[in-house]
Amino acid sequence: MEQESLISKKMLLEKYGISYGALYRWKRKGLIPDRWFIKKATVTGQETFFPEKLVCERVETILSMKEDILLDDLAKNLSGEEKKDEFLLLSTEFGEKSFKISEIKGIFLLGKEGTKADITEKIKQYFDEMKGE
Secondary structure, X not given: OOOOOEEEHHHHHHHHOOOHHHHHHHHHOOOOOHHHOEEEEEOOEEEEEEEHHHHHHHHHHHHHHOOOOOHHHHHHHHHHHHOOOOEEXXXXXXXEEXXXXXXXXXXXXXXXXXXXXXXXXXXXXXXXXXXXX
16 A cells, blocks of 8 residues: 655745645635644654645645635535545534544544443444435
């Protein structure tokens, strides 16, 4: 299996001349999927990396279209690509995080007393039932 090459956030920003603020605005609007932001420990601390091919193609698309179309409309257009897959979306007071169903290994409810209930199959069954509707 071929290892996907990654690009650091710093290199991405330099390569395309975009600001940190623009990158995170695109993330908030859904133009760049949250799961593409990969945190890794490095000798200098923790850094953010991206799947290079995916993020570079997406940034080039955004840059080429942002003058002609509102970012919200562009996000709707690009989200059509993401909708081909099924996702589990967790929403908290701190924000939202989506996970590709096919990549989930386990979903657990943790009780106050240390109990752990595996609900993985129930969630996957629910998705299967949704497909049948």
